[in-house]
Amino acid sequence: MENICTNKIARHEYYILDTYECGIVLSGTEIKSIRQSKVNIKDSFATIKNSEVFIHNLHISPYEKGNIFNKDPLRTRKLLLHKNEILKIQIELKKKGLTLIPLRMYFKGSLVKLELGIAQGKKLYDKRQDIAKKETQVRLNKLLKQNTR
Numbered sequence: 001m002e003n004i005c006t007n008k009i010a011r012h013e014y015y016i017l018d019t020y021e022c023g024i025v026l027s028g029t030e031i032k033s034i035r036q037s038k039v040n041i042k043d044s045f046a047t048i049k050n051s052e053v054f055i056h057n058l059h060i061s062p063y064e065k066g067n068i069f070n071k072d073p074l075r076t077r078k079l080l081l082h083k084n085e086i087l088k089i090q091i092e093l094k095k096k097g098l099t100l101i102p103l104r105m106y107f108k109g110s111l112v113k114l115e116l117g118i119a120q121g122k123k124l125y126d127k128r129q130d131i132a133k134k135e136t137q138v139r140l141n142k143l144l145k146q147n148t149r
Helices: 008-013 028-035 083-093 124-148
Strands: 002-006 014-024 045-049 052-056 077-080 098-108 111-121
Touching (some): 008 014, 008 111, 014 083, 014 098, 045 083, 083 098, 083 111
Antiparallel strands (some): 014 111, 045 052, 045 098, 052 077, 098 111
C-alpha cells in the first residue's frame, strides 16, 4: 500500500477509537492529481446523511492539464462503505463528543482508499502528556543507543 497523504494532526488532537477503510467516488482528473500527491486532508471531516457517508473539505488540487474536466477542489465527495459499517458508525457517532475524521489516504492496488477514524477530542492536558511521553521515549532511545556502542 502506497501512502498518498496522512493527517498528522489527527492523532495529536483526537483519541482514535475505531478505524474503517473506505473507497471514495472521484472523477478522472482528480485521480491524476492524487497520483501527483496534490491532496490535503488536514481540515476535512465526514458526515452521514440518508445512510450515505460524505467527506467535506477534502482538498484535491485541480489537474494542470484538465481544462474543463476539472472539478471543484473542495467539493463534497461520497465515501463507499458497507451498509452495516455505516449503521455501526452512526450508532457510535450518537455518543457525545465523537466525530468522523480521515486519517490517511493511500493506494490499494490501483484503487484510492481512505482510512476513517471515529475520534474523540483531547483536552489540552492530554496533549501535554502525550508530548511528554514522546520526549521521554526519545531520551530512552538515545541512552540505549549510547549504551550499546
